[in-house]
Amino acid sequence: MKNLVLLSSIAVLARDVTAMYNGLAVTPQMGWDNWNSFGCDVSEDLLLNTARKIVSYGLRDAGYTYVILDDCWSSGRSPGANGSLIANSTRFPNGMADVADRIHDLGLRFGMYSSAGSMTCARYTGSLGYEEVDAQTFADWGVDYLKYDNCYNEGQSGTPLITYNRYKKMQVALNNTGRPILYSLCNWGEDYPWKWAQTISNSWRTSGDITDFFDRHDPRCPCPPSNGINCALPGFHCSAMNILGKAAPYIDKGIPGSWNDLDMLEVGNGGMTDAEYVAHFTMWALVKSPLVMGNDFAKLGGRDLSILINPAVIAVSQDPMGAGAFRRWIYDVEDRDGMAEAGTIQMWSGALSGGDFVVALLNAGTRPRMMNATLADIFVDSGAEHSELAQQSWDLYDLWGNRMPEEIAAGIIGGNVTLGAGAANVTDYYYNATAKSYAEGLASNDMLLMGTAAGSVQPMGVVEAMVEGHGVRVFRMRMRSRLLRRRDEL
Amino acid sequence: MKNLVLLSSIAVLARDVTAMYNGLAVTPQMGWDNWNSFGCDVSEDLLLNTARKIVSYGLRDAGYTYVILDDCWSSGRSPGANGSLIANSTRFPNGMADVADRIHDLGLRFGMYSSAGSMTCARYTGSLGYEEVDAQTFADWGVDYLKYDNCYNEGQSGTPLITYNRYKKMQVALNNTGRPILYSLCNWGEDYPWKWAQTISNSWRTSGDITDFFDRHDPRCPCPPSNGINCALPGFHCSAMNILGKAAPYIDKGIPGSWNDLDMLEVGNGGMTDAEYVAHFTMWALVKSPLVMGNDFAKLGGRDLSILINPAVIAVSQDPMGAGAFRRWIYDVEDRDGMAEAGTIQMWSGALSGGDFVVALLNAGTRPRMMNATLADIFVDSGAEHSELAQQSWDLYDLWGNRMPEEIAAGIIGGNVTLGAGAANVTDYYYNATAKSYAEGLASNDMLLMGTAAGSVQPMGVVEAMVEGHGVRVFRMRMRSRLLRRRDEL
Amino acid sequence: MKNLVLLSSIAVLARDVTAMYNGLAVTPQMGWDNWNSFGCDVSEDLLLNTARKIVSYGLRDAGYTYVILDDCWSSGRSPGANGSLIANSTRFPNGMADVADRIHDLGLRFGMYSSAGSMTCARYTGSLGYEEVDAQTFADWGVDYLKYDNCYNEGQSGTPLITYNRYKKMQVALNNTGRPILYSLCNWGEDYPWKWAQTISNSWRTSGDITDFFDRHDPRCPCPPSNGINCALPGFHCSAMNILGKAAPYIDKGIPGSWNDLDMLEVGNGGMTDAEYVAHFTMWALVKSPLVMGNDFAKLGGRDLSILINPAVIAVSQDPMGAGAFRRWIYDVEDRDGMAEAGTIQMWSGALSGGDFVVALLNAGTRPRMMNATLADIFVDSGAEHSELAQQSWDLYDLWGNRMPEEIAAGIIGGNVTLGAGAANVTDYYYNATAKSYAEGLASNDMLLMGTAAGSVQPMGVVEAMVEGHGVRVFRMRMRSRLLRRRDEL
Amino acid sequence: MKNLVLLSSIAVLARDVTAMYNGLAVTPQMGWDNWNSFGCDVSEDLLLNTARKIVSYGLRDAGYTYVILDDCWSSGRSPGANGSLIANSTRFPNGMADVADRIHDLGLRFGMYSSAGSMTCARYTGSLGYEEVDAQTFADWGVDYLKYDNCYNEGQSGTPLITYNRYKKMQVALNNTGRPILYSLCNWGEDYPWKWAQTISNSWRTSGDITDFFDRHDPRCPCPPSNGINCALPGFHCSAMNILGKAAPYIDKGIPGSWNDLDMLEVGNGGMTDAEYVAHFTMWALVKSPLVMGNDFAKLGGRDLSILINPAVIAVSQDPMGAGAFRRWIYDVEDRDGMAEAGTIQMWSGALSGGDFVVALLNAGTRPRMMNATLADIFVDSGAEHSELAQQSWDLYDLWGNRMPEEIAAGIIGGNVTLGAGAANVTDYYYNATAKSYAEGLASNDMLLMGTAAGSVQPMGVVEAMVEGHGVRVFRMRMRSRLLRRRDEL
Structure with a gap:
């Protein structure tokens, strides 16, 4: 049986074969x-x-x-x-x-x-x-x-x-x-x-x-x-x-x-x-x-x-899969600035390494609004409502949930806070990729790279979030049920 | 006097002259x-x-x-x-x-x-x-x-x-x-x-x-x-x-x-x-x-x-004339999916060998609807309301009227039904073009290639059909009256 | 002082200089x-x-x-x-x-x-x-x-x-x-x-x-x-x-x-x-x-x-000036066929040799309508309301006023009417350009080339005509007053 | 600290380096x-x-x-x-x-x-x-x-x-x-x-x-x-x-x-x-x-x-900075001629040498109207509402305030008025750039090059003017407060 990720993103998988150009980037x-x-x-x-x-x-x-x-x-x-x-x-x-x-x-x-x-x-x-x-x-x-x-x-x-x-x-x-x-x-x-x-x-x-x-x-x-x-x-x-x-x-x-x-x-x-x-x-x-x-x-x-x-x-x-997220839908909204290109709301999603996905709810209108995205739309590349991925449960992690507090950041800037080993309050927010690459950190589920837990979504469910005007909410999605994965291993 | 088909489709006739490229396709x-x-x-x-x-x-x-x-x-x-x-x-x-x-x-x-x-x-x-x-x-x-x-x-x-x-x-x-x-x-x-x-x-x-x-x-x-x-x-x-x-x-x-x-x-x-x-x-x-x-x-x-x-x-x-059907009209309709390119209804028609024609009523809206096409529009290439073709009577054959029943098809897939000579119920739906080419079958009016009789249309009349949402109805058209053809033979 | 025609159409005059290409057409x-x-x-x-x-x-x-x-x-x-x-x-x-x-x-x-x-x-x-x-x-x-x-x-x-x-x-x-x-x-x-x-x-x-x-x-x-x-x-x-x-x-x-x-x-x-x-x-x-x-x-x-x-x-x-007429305006109209590109009304005008002009009122809508064109628009190239041409009086000649009657044309086709010298009723409608070129005929004011008199237009006035659906009315315009021309001759 | 003009127009400053092509223009x-x-x-x-x-x-x-x-x-x-x-x-x-x-x-x-x-x-x-x-x-x-x-x-x-x-x-x-x-x-x-x-x-x-x-x-x-x-x-x-x-x-x-x-x-x-x-x-x-x-x-x-x-x-x-003004906004208006491309109002502004700016309120509608432009929009290149330039006070000079009276101009044309040294009433309106270049005149604040004083605008204020149909109002802007400049000199 074919791998689930393969099913969902043939084009992505196809890319893992040849290194590009000069080995950089x-x-x-x-x-x-x-x-x-x-x-x-x-x-x-x-x-x-x-x-x-x-x-x-x-x-x-x-x-x-x-x-x-x-x-x-x-x-x-x-x-x-x-x-x-x-x-x-x-x-x-x-x-x-x-x-x-x-x-x-x-x-x-x-x-x-x-x-x-x-x-x-x-x-x-x-x-x-x-x-x-x-x-x-x-x-x-x-x-x-x-x-x-x-x-x-x-x-x-x-x-x-x-x-x-x-x-x-x-x-x-x-x-x-x-x-x-x-x-x-x-x-x-x-x-x-x-x-x-x-x-x-x-x-x-x-x-x-x-x-x-x-x-x-x-x-x-x-x-x-x-x-x-x-x-x-x-x-x-x-x-x-x-x-x-x-x-x-x-x-x-x-x-x-x-x-x-x-x-x-x-x-x-x-x-x-x-x-x-x-x-x-x-x-x-x-x-x-x-x-x-x-x-x-x-x-x-x-x-x-x-x-x-x-x-x-x-x-x-810096995810090692190297696949950009795609815009899944865009709609015009009425609330926009006078000189704005347009007022829109958009949903973007894409595959990450290790079977994770990312979803962004982008509010390019001026007013705050509740936004939501169905799993069918998030996983449209694997078949929308027919998608096996959409039929799973997913845990969400808010990528901005663990944003460094302003005072700590200001302390770093002001020289009052150092990034050294003993700075426990800093290491809650600061990742040293020279010590452990993002790929390694992701493989080891380093929570600094995950964001904060933000609930879960049921099969065929909906990711929902309040999004401020000219703002975004973005989540890492991780499959909750291992049912299918076990089937894969058969 | 000029041949009726020639009158209706000069461009098509012009094509019968030179073989293309390498003899394939x-x-x-x-x-x-x-x-x-x-x-x-x-x-x-x-x-x-x-x-x-x-x-x-x-x-x-x-x-x-x-x-x-x-x-x-x-x-x-x-x-x-x-x-x-x-x-x-x-x-x-x-x-x-x-x-x-x-x-x-x-x-x-x-x-x-x-x-x-x-x-x-x-x-x-x-x-x-x-x-x-x-x-x-x-x-x-x-x-x-x-x-x-x-x-x-x-x-x-x-x-x-x-x-x-x-x-x-x-x-x-x-x-x-x-x-x-x-x-x-x-x-x-x-x-x-x-x-x-x-x-x-x-x-x-x-x-x-x-x-x-x-x-x-x-x-x-x-x-x-x-x-x-x-x-x-x-x-x-x-x-x-x-x-x-x-x-x-x-x-x-x-x-x-x-x-x-x-x-x-x-x-x-x-x-x-x-x-x-x-x-x-x-x-x-x-x-x-x-x-x-x-x-x-x-x-x-x-x-x-x-x-x-x-x-x-x-x-x-695979018709030997090798001429594609053309879209004769397209109209926007209101019923469409949220992410659809557009909701439209369309009529396509084209010439086939032996004087036959094909007409398709394509409903790319989401709701079922009655659709119809005038002979004038179907034969617009020969002059619409001035067309001699539109002034004939035509028999219709539904190209999906003889669709293989699901259980037979499933039987073939499951290996329970064979395509051999004795499988009478299969041969009602299955055409072997390696034994008799489509050109030969059409020339001999093989009913498997015709579809099922679906009424007729009077001169200057209308082809009408109920078409489901995101569906099509398609008919082969054969001239009923031989009046004109006799004139051709004079 | 500059010639009036020059004033009105510099680009046209500029063209009279060099013969094109191979001397044909x-x-x-x-x-x-x-x-x-x-x-x-x-x-x-x-x-x-x-x-x-x-x-x-x-x-x-x-x-x-x-x-x-x-x-x-x-x-x-x-x-x-x-x-x-x-x-x-x-x-x-x-x-x-x-x-x-x-x-x-x-x-x-x-x-x-x-x-x-x-x-x-x-x-x-x-x-x-x-x-x-x-x-x-x-x-x-x-x-x-x-x-x-x-x-x-x-x-x-x-x-x-x-x-x-x-x-x-x-x-x-x-x-x-x-x-x-x-x-x-x-x-x-x-x-x-x-x-x-x-x-x-x-x-x-x-x-x-x-x-x-x-x-x-x-x-x-x-x-x-x-x-x-x-x-x-x-x-x-x-x-x-x-x-x-x-x-x-x-x-x-x-x-x-x-x-x-x-x-x-x-x-x-x-x-x-x-x-x-x-x-x-x-x-x-x-x-x-x-x-x-x-x-x-x-x-x-x-x-x-x-x-x-x-x-x-x-x-x-075939006018010897060789300058096409231009579209001066186009407006959409509501009356149009279902498959029509658009329903429009249009006014075209252009300069002819000898100081004449031509104006066409084109009704590409389906309904008959009164149409009109101001001299300012007809002579927009010489300055619209500032145009000296628009400030003249003009005689109109209907280019279809002298259309050959159907029965005479049918007689020619049927061989019952000949184009010979004695066919007086034919020569009212038939021009032999091999005997006298269009340029010569125009220079001599041959009425066959003028159409029929259709009234005149006052300075800054309006050319007006009833135009049938999908039809045109077209007039040759000749300056009535010689006042200005006399001034030119000073 | 960076120069204020630099802040506002990096691209412009970048241009002062290399002479173009052949030294002309x-x-x-x-x-x-x-x-x-x-x-x-x-x-x-x-x-x-x-x-x-x-x-x-x-x-x-x-x-x-x-x-x-x-x-x-x-x-x-x-x-x-x-x-x-x-x-x-x-x-x-x-x-x-x-x-x-x-x-x-x-x-x-x-x-x-x-x-x-x-x-x-x-x-x-x-x-x-x-x-x-x-x-x-x-x-x-x-x-x-x-x-x-x-x-x-x-x-x-x-x-x-x-x-x-x-x-x-x-x-x-x-x-x-x-x-x-x-x-x-x-x-x-x-x-x-x-x-x-x-x-x-x-x-x-x-x-x-x-x-x-x-x-x-x-x-x-x-x-x-x-x-x-x-x-x-x-x-x-x-x-x-x-x-x-x-x-x-x-x-x-x-x-x-x-x-x-x-x-x-x-x-x-x-x-x-x-x-x-x-x-x-x-x-x-x-x-x-x-x-x-x-x-x-x-x-x-x-x-x-x-x-x-x-x-x-x-x-x-002829300003020595050599930077064109840019259109900052354009809006459609209803009042327009029948054949007009469009009816619009537009605001253009740009940097001049010596820290001055120019702003134009262009009324391409047919009706007169009050128009206004915020300093934020005029100085959008330096950050709109965040702009330090917009937070200054500015004096306005009407570039048409000192337009030569028609009778003097007609006198020049008619030979009744000469441009010589004694013609005091002419020299109020006539600038001799062969004697003193525009660059020199601007550097010396020659009022002929400034136009006439037309009020001032407060920080984050608005330039406002009545503009006739198919007309323009245009002002030179000069920073009133020297506060910031003094800071620069520190």
Whole structure:
């Protein structure tokens, strides 16, 4: 007899066979990038100060390992044919190799940025036509990650083939260096990277740049959330709900080693409410987007930290099965902001390793409401009302039930609380993935990764929860009855 | 004076001239493929056990001749330049040539699968760049059919020309082997295969993968049924009504030797009601899609078998004229499921050989309703109310009137009923096309291929029938009056 | 001071400078093609019998000079490399050169057909890759016109450049023969021929094939009339109103020597009412589509002939200015057929030579209605209410006021009425453009080309008329006051 | 602490780094082109007479430096291979070099026109394939500006890459001449020039040609204002509001040295009301379109001149920051003309140099109305209600408060008022940018560039104004409190 999980998700199982690309990003990469809060205001100090806080706040241990320097770092090329890129010596007085060394010394990895164009988006020197020399420069400096942008690409777009060829050049160049460098495409979903990027990259951006709003429409991000698959102008100033809505049709295209990148996180930047940030972070984790923080650590609040560090949500992101959750339904609602893309309620669910599942009730309306999801809908991939999974009982675990209290988080930020062994009140909320990987923690049922027990659902029953406006409730589901499993073992 | 059929369908007549491509699939291919119910869980035993049931259930005799092994069968390439593909020796311990031999011994043909990409969709080794060596391997193994997928195609898409060139390579390679191999494109309708695939293939997939639902919308199949001609992301989890609706504009592009492939059948997989499966199967037959079963024979019920084996419906699929039925009208209705793509009623009709026609009243609403179609609409291609055809009387034959009773079908499945010569009660429902082809049977007015008499329609009259929700009524129409035909003979 | 016409239509004036392409089709070509009524049922007899009727009915004299043999005429290629196309010897026992000679002897020109693909649409041998040899064959046979189709084009589409290159090959080949051959592209508007076809052809089809319905939607012509500029599947069975609506945005792209081709006429084929045929014919003339009859002369009725032969309407088509009329407004109306694309009313107007204008009130609703158009809207190109033209008085001439009476037309068809010099009652309705060109007739104010006086309109006034359902009223407008002109002469 | 402006507009700051392309058009170019009012009716006299008026009316001093000769000036090529273009000797009896000299003598610059096609749009000889020879001809003649059109481009379009390559050829050719020539692309937004034109040109047209209507829909400009990013047929006869609406998503793509060109101005051509022209001119200035006059100076009225010469509005266009304003919101309103694209109200705002901002309340409805904009919306880029900018007090300056009185403007036109030093009443309204650049004037708070004081807005307050139908109110905003700035200086 066929395995139950197989029955429910043939496509998922099919994926466990071949390792992707270059062996990196087996789960979605995690880290920090300066762009969202600092833009061009980059420096050695910024990177190192931030890196130190990533360590001291416990975020490195939570999995945020890449410290990524975005645009505006260069002073052009050295003279001569194929001159290599030069770091701005004012901003980086000790040079990039030194920055990389110091970041490595902190147990972190170093990411940099260029563009598959003649200029970067901020109009610094780009790498188009200089792929080999620039890849070698990055490798020589000790770079572990390349975010590769799309500005000023000299018209080299219009079909998947044209764009693929352009990005392929840097992939070959990076591989030729011999150094493992995570390759993060940033062409904003143009020419459908979900069709072709898996074999040449570790992630691909799906849309125009994110902005620090939950669902505000901006004309510079002209395609609505319902149009994520054929957007002629990705733009920027895209809201979190815009980007998420666009990605719904192609979440499955992300696979271990190569992921849909919904862009960096805005958590902590002040433009959203706490509930909105929780929803933003939760959904990014569920759909297997890279989790790259975009905040200014000088401004990070306790509540912000308690979002970014939540082990139970990160465990979904880093689940070894590597399968994103899917949107099962979406309905329009009347309650919405004036400039909102739309007011909707949505239900997302997906399979996790070990037979668990995750379900999210997303309220993108403005009013709080009771929401519910039938097991038939949650398990629609295994047959809806005909599903054997829907005919089981399931225990629920609230992924935000064990959120770190604000005062503890604030204590960490303020230096009053340490993450050391004796800090019992911290270890209730803080997971050290460098000591025990998420896969190991999940296999051993570490409760930090489970969230808190939140009742159970009967066969063919309903998951129900009160959800605040612009908020989410999200649960891990674990099969209660072992009846079927025993049958499997016969 | 011009022939009446010519008057009514110039385009159809025009088609009788040149044989297509490679001489195969003069009528839409029929067979079985493991993907829909087994996914990657493939093996020699699965194929051979299934093949034996296809024979013993009478389905081979009904025309289902291709047994197709889908993805996940390989262990990569043998070492060296241009290494050939190797079958997984655990799953296929006797090798593929042996599997082919045994399938051939059963009077069936053997189909296999690869992808026009660097990997298959389940991330096994693909054939892109290895077309010649892989085609030769398939030919050496005795393969009769190649399903050729589209995953991981290294960006080689974006215009018909790019995609054509990619698929053309395998067509040339298959032809070069000298073995007749049915070539089944599976690029999901990308880059408009209906514009170019007829000269290089026997069929082309029109959409994303089917799922076992009648009309449920899934965000992973984002294009609505009304958009079958410009879908930027074919996706998967497409419902039967989604795929059918998408195909309505280009049914005519299928011609003898090269067909629109609306994807494999879901009959017997449990996700639809009996009425839905009847509608699904009927419409696939009318529009000349290949009829490739996708069920697990261990679970096939009597009612399922009685659908798959219905001679009167298969005779429409395999009609020698080779012209698909067209949708003549569609209207929205209010009664629909919450997640349905839409609620609609539709009328389809088309010409058959010998002057017959077929008409289907498709109720894709949830409620039963009386439906009717005027002869003017049925014969709109010959001038609607001005049509000489509409001014004739027509006898109707219900294509499901002679459906095999469930108990007989169950008896066949259970081994209690045999298909031998003495089984009179079976031969009322079972047609052996290996003994007498559908063309011959139609020419001799074999009543098994006609269905049951269901009244007649007067000149300019109306075909009327009660149709259950998510159901279909379908009739063969035969001209009653010979008046006009006599005039033709003058 | 600037000329008044210049003020009103800069773009039009700009066109008078350079002759297009090959010197043919300075006004839109006129003729007959067998496809619409005979399809593949072609023969020498059909062509010659039809040609004789074109002469005897006075249609040659009216300007219909090309007799065009469509698809299905060949028996493939002669053996050997670059074998030339062979005419079907059963259908054309005396060979094509003989057919051409006899057509030429009748004072007509001979057109033929091929496809820029490996096969024609009816799957006869196509010319792709054989452009030089086939062009020479056509020239050798004495062919004057090539309709060049788009079927089975081996994927050579997807950008204007790909399609242009394919059609360019035949253009070069035709030019190389040294024989003037009108080159009529038939790629159904794919890849935007209005952007590029003017420099390589005399006309280009704008849409899928026409069908003999006024406004019935057919799923095989999936793009609605509002989408003429980006139709991924042109299809066929397109209604007259569908094609006209699609063309509205690009009428201006047709210029002397190279025209938008809205496909052949259906007048006389029985699927439309007389009013609908009048509207169809009128609008094809106004928008400068080629006027290629598509009827069976054995079935042509008197009313049909009186449409096709109307001098006042043809004079608009053949006006030496060569500028199509534009749609000035369109409004939805409630009265429409069940399967209609839409119910609309529309106003079209355009400039003619000599300072005249034409205005059409098109009622594509089902009910008769009073319609009106302000001079401001008619002359919107010269400034609407600010227009100097709108501030003039205008005399109106009804282009259908002098329609040939049915009995006279029937007499011509029946052979009871001859077109000779003494037939005074015929010459009231029949214009011989071979004796005096339309340009000359217009210059001399020949009343046959004017229609009948139908009142006048005051400055800033309104053209008003009762228009039947699915009908049109169309007027030539001539400036009454010479006041302004006198000022010009100062 | 980070700079306040940086906080509010990272993207803007990022732009200050690299100079674009060829050093020209650091702010949007200003000038005059004959097409809108004269079309093909061009001559040496027209250019020189116009040039003299541009000087005498003070428009040269206001910044309108380019006098551009559009289409229809040539008589083809001189004989021989690579023959150079010849000026029409009737229209330009002294040759183009002479025209250029005399224009230069007036302190103006000379622009010319060609097409990246085999013919220009008016079917004169085009430059496709003759880029090098034509660029050299233009340079030899002393041309300072090339408008390069898109007609008859021989199918060379369909992807950004195809179109880029075609326009790149002329860019290389122009650069090779060594003469600085402003390169103005005119391919109507086809193939997304905002994605690729910045590195090869100084501006690119965004849409089909403008017409002298505020918001009238014309079928020849088929794409609605909401679809500016994927318009398959740019067309012509596009209204001002159509073009503006299309451009809203990509205003940010314009950068110093390379700008979105919304097409030439219609101010003074008579098709719009004064309020409409004010709105048209204002918005063109705010979005950083080139300001190229398109009027006939023989007809220019005083009110028209007072629009074109308004220093406070031009100072926004020529602001040294070079960042266009963005649309912050748009709402439909009921009051609209019958043929209007839509009735809307819109709010646009953007950053200016020196910490100022500009806000426009655009009423594209027909009725006057009170409009208002919150500081939160005006400063949405810096965080809406969280914005530090929104929490400041702002002084408002009405950019039209100091509009030149009609009688003074009429006096200038009539020659009764001179612009000399003693003309005190003129210098209240007339700014001489050749004496003091806009950047210098702004830095010195020249009140001519500020407009008139119009109240102030409290922190988190509202800008409110009565706006007439089809009108605009536009204000410069200057931070009142220096509190924050002082904090910055700490």
